[in-house]
Amino acid sequence: MPLKFQHRSLPNRWVQWVIKHPILVVLAWVLLAVTLRVAAPNWKSVALDGDFEYLPAEMTSVAGGRLLDEAFPGERSRSQIVLVLARNKDKESASEFSKTDRTVGYDLLRRLYHNLGVVSWRRAIESGYQGGPIVADSSPEPWLNLAKDAFDASISADEKFYEQIADQVPDDEPTLTKPRMAIAYWDRGKLLESIGGFPEIVSKDFEAALVLKPDLPSVSVPIDERAIDPWRSMLDVLSWNDPVIGSQLRSDGARLAVMQLSSELAATGNIATVEAVKALVADVMDYSSRYTEPGIHLEITGSAATGGETLAAARDAIRYTELITVVMILVILAWVYRAPLLIVIPMVSIGVAVLVSTSLVALLSDWSMREVVPWLDMRLFTTSRIFIVVILFGAGTDYCLFLISRVREEAATADWLQACATSLSSVLGALVGSAMTTVVGLGMLWVAEFGKFHYTGPVIAICLLVGLLVCTTLTPALLALIGPASFWPAQIKPSHAPPVSLMGDRNSDSDSGGIWAVIALTLTRRPFLTLFSGLFLLCIPAAYGLKNEKSVTYDLSSQLSSNAGSRVGLRLLSEHFDIGKINPVTLLIVQPDDVDRKTLETQSKELAKQIYELEGVLTVRTADDPLGDFSPSQEMGLLSSAAWKRRALRNHRVSKRYFFSSVQPYENRLARLDVTMDGDPFSIETAATVTKLEQFLIKKTESESSDFSGATVLLAGTTPSIIDLRSVTLRDNRRIKIVVVLAVFLVLLLVIRRVLLCSYLIVTVLISYYATLGLTILFFRFAYGDDYVGLDWKLPLFLFVILVAIGQDYNVYLVTRIVEEERRLGWVAALRRAVMRTGSIITACGLVMAATFFSMTASAWLPPIAEAFGFTTSSNDAMLRGIVELGFALGLGVLIDTFYVRTILVPSFVAAIGKWRQSREKNRLREQATNASS
Structure with missing residues (x-):
């Protein structure tokens, strides 16, 4: 039987082809999904992480980092893990570091230094070393020297450790590392044997x-075959046990060991590194804490620890989100339809959409990174998957619900295939319109300067387009194939009215629509009262949200829950040390012309004196004072202990080639200083201090009388990166808000074609955004208590873009139905019928979308619930607050749009405009009648 349409338009011809050839449609999607899955790389292999890496190239911190890489190749420490061995000061037990506490410290150091020696030796081999004496100034030279020093330090710590436990050695079978570091002696012997010239030491090491x-020779693995991946990024280990720099890393109650890493703080590899360090710490505490008094703590913190735990928390959040999203969708579909196949059809469609879209963007990203397609510029991020899964499941389910509800409505008066075709044709415009508001809104993130915004929005938009295509082709094809049995156990036959659980009676305007008939009647009777009172109530939290929109935090550590290892370690560290000292600001000054090294040293020393006098500066580290132990103006005698210490520091491996570059064209031109600030590196106050420092330095370069006139000044480090990140994202916020609002307004105008109504829809969603933000701030202020420092800095922008885009979906569904009904009814009847016909299904759609967004909060509540029932969820106990906050805010915003904006504000506005126009028309007719009678 041929399908009938009122118009033979292109969309209708497309619909007709889909319904007539459902098998071909299904086979095409299956083939496409399999092909893309095979061709696309694994998501993890192309997904990127980090924030600072994706700042614009011209930003000071980015340029400073790039200069460090060029001037000090292979030696730049991008992040660090700080191990804190201490007793809590606020405990009743003694907080002083005791002699027996050193046992735990020596056990830690012997293991850390051995790992450093192995990694450094491997790095020398990868640099071309094949054996023989160390060649000065060769690529392997620094790594071989570091490997030898590290093995020496490991064995020294091992000897001191054994002295502490000699009378208490357990009877356990010896291993490579317990009770002695047998492997360290073996490895040092092998290294020195390879270098040559140390026969006596080699012999003693092998013997020991x-x-x-x-049985060590039979169980030891050759150095170039060892699995060192978790430790590969180690550049050095600085510890309290170092005779030269150790004084900076110990206090009365604590000791520090600092692992310097080559990886950026949010590099994906830091997950494995942090997990490996945690395993090492657990092993040390399990083996050595028995030799000292209870109360000793060994915690990890530092930028890499924070970054690694943040990524691990994001990984867990993705897993929990995907699981809870699927469960919630299944529960809602079961509740709405109570029909098994109507659960299967949407889930299959959305599953195909997720598989195809994620494979497609992974493939495109891989092509972009490998420059297979020169003009293609696309990147994926680990957390992008959360948005893709949540939005695809939410929007895809909404599309399926809207289509299926219309099929049920149409099947009451037409045969099945005609009902499918008519339904798809009727809702296609609404689905495309609602999808395009989201696609265009998210796509506008392309104008952002910050890389994560710039790439994430268009990637989600592409995935949503795939989801729309699947739901408007595969879903109706499956319905056409399965037939009326899709609704089993319900019976769907022509001329047989469908159940009213979703839609109400098609041929009646009576109260058969239930609650929605009551709402429609109330809104059309008192539109002005409901409109103005509704707007007033929503504006109260919106005013609070507007006032506090910029009160966000850029503190990466605050994104983790308070029980996260790195935050526990940071609290322990701050009890004994100034935390600013582990996150100095690196100052780089490049002279326009070459000067000799001595002059450069003198200029640096003089500049350090001036910087030291600035407010908020604790120390300035220079080549003359590598640890910043002394005031730059302090004079000391030639034979004083301070002078001897300075000379020892200048010859330490940490200082060599650290403050001056030996790489052309920076030799005799570049000076490096490290400035430590008084305060938290992530705080706004510290950022203000660093900004003043930068302004001071710029004035020096602009002054013709200055030694640094015409020089280039760059800053690198955590605080300069935070300053740049804040600057860029604030600019992006302003730019993106404007273009998103304009783009969504234009889409609404194309779909609805009513300027006043489209303008009002934009206004309502803006008020809804600020109200959601205000309520979210209030909720988390209460939930976090004293631990609240502000919402995640990414939340306002993502909340704005997604709510402005997705928040229009339900408005489009309702308004397009009003327009459709108005073609044959007056505005009052059209509004009432549209509210009744779409009320239940839009509510169901809103609940689905809100549920998927709320699933992003699963990492906050799923692990404790699972553990209460005896299940183990993850070894990582950190929660990523930013994702939890955003999931809560998005879910709340969708509920406000669904139950308040779409239910009250939009219909009441339409009714008010209709009543106003009706009143104007009556007045016009009355005037005409009066004029005619006169």
């Missing part, structure tokens, strides 16, 4: 290793 572990 075999005494400690007789």
Whole structure:
């Protein structure tokens, strides 16, 4: 039987082809999904992480980092893990670091230094070392020297450790690392044997290793075959045990060991590194804490620890979100339809959409990074997957619900295939319109300067387009194939009215629509009262949200829950040390012309004196004072202990090639200083201090009388990166808000074609955004209590874009139905019928979307609930607050749009405009009648 349409338009011809050839449609999607899945790389292999890496290239911190890489190749520490061995000061037990506490410290150091030695030796081999004496100034030279020093430090710590436990050695079978570091003696012997010239030490090392572990030769793995991946980014280990720099890393109650890493703080590899360090710490505490008094703590913190735990929390959040999203969708579909196949059809459609879209963007990203397609510029991020899954499941389910509800309505008066075709044709415009508001809104993030915004929005938009295509082709094709049995156990036959659980009676304007008939009647009777009172109530939280929109935090550590390891370690560290000292600001000054090294040193020393006098500066580290131990103006005698210490520091491996570059064209031109600030590196107050420092330096370069006139000044480090990130994202916020609002307004105008109504819809969603933001701030202020420092800095922008875009979906569904009904009814009847016909299904759609967004909060509540029932969820106990906050805000915003804006504000506005126009028309007719009678 041929399908009938009122118009033979292109969309209708498309609909007709889909309904007539459902098998071909299904096979095409299956083939496409399989092909893309096979061709696309694994998501993890192309997904990127980090924030600072994606700032614009011209930003000071980015340019400073790039200069460090060029001037000090292979030696730049991008992040660090700080291990804090201490007792809590606020505990009743003694907080002083005791002699027996050193046992735990020596056990830690012997293991850390051995790992450093192995990694450094491997790095020398990768640099071309094949054996023989160390060649000065060769690529392997620094790594071989570091490997030797690290093995020496490991063995030294091992000897001190054994002195502490000699009378208490357990009877356990010896291993490579317990009770002695047999493997360290063996590895040092092998290294020195390869270098040559140390026969006596080699012989003693091998002898000691075999005494400690007789079967060591058979169980030891050659150095170039060892699995060192978690430790590969280690550049150095600085510890309290160092005779030269150790004084900076110990206090009365604590000791520090600092692992310097080559990886950026949010590099994906830091997850494995942090997990490996945590495993090492647990092993140390399990083995050595028995030798000292209870109350000793060994915690990790530092930028890499924070970054690694943040990424691990994001990984867990993705897993929890995907699980809870699927469960929630299944529950809602079961509740709405109570029909097994109507649960399967949307889930299959959305599953195909997720598979195809994620494979497609992964493939495109891989092509972009490998420059397979020169003009293609696309990147994926780990957390992008959360948005893709949530939005695809939410929007895809909404599309399916809207289509299926219309099929049920149409099947009451037409045969099945005609009902499918008519339904798809009727809702296609609304689905495309609602989808395009989201696609265009998210796509506008392309104008952002910040890389994460710039790439994430268009990627989600592409995935949503795939989801729309699937739901308007595969879903109706499956319905056409399965037939009326889709609604089993319900019976759907022509001329047989469908159940009213979703839609109400098609041929009646009576109260058969239930609650929606009551709402429609109330809104059309008192539109002005409901409109103005509704707007007033929503404006109260909106005013609070507007006032506090910029009160966000850029503190990466605050994104983790208070029980996260890195935050526990940071609290322990701050009890004994100034935390600013582990996150200095690196100052780089490049002279326009070459000067000799001595002059450069003198200029640096003089500049350090001036910087030291600035407010908020704690120390200035220079080549003359590598640890910043002394005031730059302090004079000391030639034979004083301070002078001897300075000379020792200048010859330490940490200082060599650290403050001056030996790489052309920076040799005799570049000076490096490290400035430590008084305060939290992430705080606004510290940022203000660093900004003043930068302004001071710029004035120096602009002054013709200055030694640094015409020089280039760049800053690098955590605080300069935070300053740049804040600057860029604030600019992006202003720009993106404007273009998103304009783009969504234009889409609404194309779909609805009514300027006043489209303008009002934009206004309502803006008020809804600020109200949601205000309520979210109030909620988390209460939930976090004293631990609240502000919402995640990414939340306002993502909330704005997604709410402005997705928040229009339900308005489009309602308004397009009003327009459709108005073609044959007056505005009052059209509004009432549209509210009744769409009320239940839009509510169901809103609940689905809100549920999927709320699933982003699963990492906050799922693990404790699962553990209460005896299930183990993850070894990571950190929660990513930013994702939890955004999920809560988005879910709340969708509920406000669904139950308040769409239910009250939009219909009441339409009714008010209709009543106003009706009143004007009556007045016009009355005037005409009066004029005619006169």
